[in-house]
Amino acid sequence: MSVEIILGVTMFTAVMLALVVFILVARSQLVASGNVNIEINGEKTITVAAGDKLLQTLSNAGLFLPSACGGGGSCAQCKCIISDGGGSMLPTEESHFNRREAQEGW
16 A cells, blocks of 8 residues: 555656656747847847846836837837847737738837
């Protein structure tokens, strides 16, 4: 009886540790990390950690864009051009831009 319990606890612990290792490896490969440089109108460059919201980062730098949704991408008040490295648009943002604007980096 006690051997079965010990074996069960050991197997459960081994499976949980394997899942944790898998998640940590996947996270390190899939989630952006490091620093990002944001150039504003060719005049000012801000270096911030990857993954922060652009609206909040610009606000912290003293550049305020109007936004009713708080950076959620649903009101289209804070439109700005992303010239390099912005990735694809969020599904909530796609309805606010036509194809030409999307290709131009809006």
